[in-house]
Amino acid sequence: MMSRNRDYGRREVLRAGGIVLGGSVLSGSAAAADGDGSTTLTLLSYNDVQTAAAEDKKFPRLVTLIEQRRAAADGPVVVVGGGDQIGPHALSPVSQWRAPVDVLNEVGPDADVIGNHEFDYGLDAVSDVTEDSDFPWLATNLVDSDTGEAFDGTESTRVVEQDGVSVGIIGLVDEGATFGKTNIEFNERGLTLEDYTETGPAEAKRLKEDEGVDVVVALAHTGVPDAEALAEADADDDIDVVVVGDDELEYPPAEVSGSIVSEAQARANFLSEITLTVADGAVTSWEGELIPVTDDIEKDPTASDIINDYRAEVSLDSPVVETETALDATFSSNYHRETNYGNLITDAMRERADADVAITNAGGIRSDSVYGPGEITGGDVFNTLPFPNTLVTLELTGDELVETLESQIVTLESGGGQEFGEEVTQQVSGVRFEWVPHDDADELVRDVRVGGEPLDGDATYEVAVNSFMAGGGSGYPLGDKPVLAETGELLATTVVDYLEGKGTIAPRVEGRMQRVDRDLPDASVTVDGNGKVVCQFDAPDDVESVAEDTVDVWALDGEHLGAEKVVFDADERTLVVRVDDGDLAETVGDADDGDEIPLDLYAEYESSEFDHVYFERSRLNADVEAVVEQRGRGRNALAAR
Missing domain, CATH: 3.90.780.10 (5'-Nucleotidase, C-terminal domain)
Structure with missing residues (x-):
């Protein structure tokens, strides 16, 4: 099974702070709310270990970092995962889920959430995964259709009691992380996916009102935008923290609609650490950061041994x-x-x-x-x-x-x-x-x-x-x-x-x-008598400038030639491209006299219409046909038209 997890760059925003007033987290410092009877709770989280599980690199260092932060904490510590831990990874053929589970058992997390890659070995194998795990896997809104309870091998919620602080943990997925990223027909297999924006807040309220928990943590394998939607749907602010997985963003802890949202990218690159001041059954302030897993952190020897033993088998x-x-x-x-x-x-x-x-x-x-x-x-x-x-x-x-x-x-x-x-x-x-x-x-x-x-x-x-x-x-x-x-x-x-x-x-x-955003109209083509082919085009209305070093002529076999000269006239709305006909002949390779060779011209340009998110510029295309002309001593040349 394959997911659409992506990391398109670092999110360079530092976020920290927060004081609860009337149930909403507002900006402020943790120290400002400290007082007698309060407890500092540290929440450590990771997500989407995936391919790191098969390498003796980041994963063993993450294990060490978790232990270091546990030891440094001033109060109780809860460790959780955001899903997609057991796949995909290079050891799947020999260990399936066992290599990452064996390492995570050394970590001893308090809970994790079933993500789409927990289904990589099939729905029936989930109960095997959970049986081999020394910690619970949660699936609060993916339930047995008949009973409404957690499906085989999973739990709906988990309550952790430490040093007088009670933490309720729920696990949520969305449609993208189930129907969208697996081939499992959940409905046919007797499972119902409930709306995470409804089930999540309702279960958080139940945990606070019926079970008296002080803090609710939602493990949301949904990606950041849906996690933010969850926070917005939690009208009574019963969810204190949303630990995110799935889209693998570097998203430092941030306040969103009364909840703290954080995602630690993926592949054991970061550990999210959030310290919560808890007093009188509520979070009164917080601080948080993403801690990078660097090479100067020593590897946990047991984790390294587990991974290397499996690697040796293949x-x-x-x-x-x-x-x-x-x-x-x-x-x-x-x-x-x-x-x-x-x-x-x-x-x-x-x-x-x-x-x-x-x-x-x-x-x-x-x-x-x-x-x-x-x-x-x-x-x-x-x-x-x-x-x-x-x-x-x-x-x-x-x-x-x-x-x-x-x-x-x-x-x-x-x-x-x-x-x-x-x-x-x-x-x-x-x-x-x-x-x-x-x-x-x-x-x-x-x-x-x-x-x-x-x-x-x-x-x-x-x-x-x-x-x-x-x-x-x-x-x-x-x-x-x-x-x-x-x-x-x-x-x-x-x-x-x-x-x-x-x-x-x-x-x-x-x-x-x-990729093509706009087409150029038919060109006016001339041969200048000096072995140059000159094409002149009327430029589309949205062209503001043309990146000259991006103008290339492509043959069908993947060979391509950069233009010798490119001139864009913004006043006349024309684009002139010049290439050497001899170089063009070499680009298209062997051809006979009179052969017509289809070519494509592409050019990147600044557009007044398209506001791109990933690509730097828009792209033009023109179809150009070249005719082979035999010249002296068997030399081919091209005249474009």
Whole structure:
């Protein structure tokens, strides 16, 4: 199973303070409310350990940091998790959930929440996870449809009593972390997902009124925006703290509508620490911060031993290939654009399946890291492809292939686009296309070519995907498509086998998925007599300036040529692009006299209309056709038109 967890950058805002007056947290210092009879409660939290569970790096250091902060606390300490701890990670094939659970048992948290990746091994396996855990897993609003109680292996709430302070803990998920990120049909399996904005506040009120708890902590595997919505829905301010997981943001503790909201990014990079002053059954003040897990923190030896013992079983530290270029496995790149690592993965899939096209979802590429240049180990590959997915080949018509590609386009104007920017959320091989990320676009995906040839909507194509996608995961419309073949081997194994036969690799971006915001009209093309081709375009109304170093002419095989000269005239509303015809001929490669070569010109520009969230600029496109002309001594040249 694969999620849409992303970390698009650091949130550089320091937040601290808060005094409760009339039930609402207001800004102030913790010391201001201290008085006789008060207790300082320390809440430590982490979330989305995921791939860090398979590495003897950050996770053992996080364990040490938790123990250090426990020892330094002036009063009781409660430790909680925000979900997505047991997957995905590179040790899944040999340990499934056991490696991270074994380490977390050393931590001894007071509770964790069931997140979408706790379902990575299936719904039935959740009871095995909870049985192996020395701490409770909460699912307050995902309940048995018949009884309304927590489903097998989970608990609805947990009350922790320490030094006279009573802390009630609830665990919440939203639709995105259940139906949206798993292939489990929860309703058919007898589970009901209740509205977290209703169940959460109601359960918090019950804990305070019926069980007399002093503090309520909501573990919300919902992402920050939904956690903020939870705080806003809690009209009586019964939820004191919301510990967030899922979207993996660096979100230091902040007051939101009477609750303290915090998320510690992911992969054991941070520990959230919130100190609450509790007096007369209420939180009277607070302070909080995110503490980075740095290399100067010693590793917990027991945690390191657990991880390394599992790693030894599968030789994850053995090198499989040498890369001359850095392999980009970061979330932001793979969700937004073509990457060289995405190309490598899908090339391996297509070769193994002997398929026409291969597609993998961006959420299936994990670790949020860059690998190389240098040696790449089997562990690196499993760390980036940690799910127990296999390779499946489907039969799709050309029209179905376009529908499949379009299902992953997030437009700029959509809610997701306004939050994260427009996205393509997939990586491909064997197919090339342009994507237009705007609600008013006639086509979200266009100019599709398979194997270099224009797509035939009625023809059938063999398309290799992972088993999660084949089942309809990540919103792919593939659940009912004919299955031609299944390898039965892990996708990570497929990629490792592919790399072992290479020796040295240098994958690159080839223009397989080209973003386009605006089209340029037909060009006026001239040849200046000095071996230069000059194209003049009328510029769209929203063009304010053109970034000259971004103007390139692309051939269908991924070769491209930068423009020699670019002139944008804002008064005349014209764009002039000049290229060398000899260099252009080398770009398109071997061709015969008279051949017509389709080319694409792309240019980034400042737009008066589009306000981008992720991309720096908008992007123009023009279709250019070049005709091969034979010149002396067999030399080819091109005249564009």
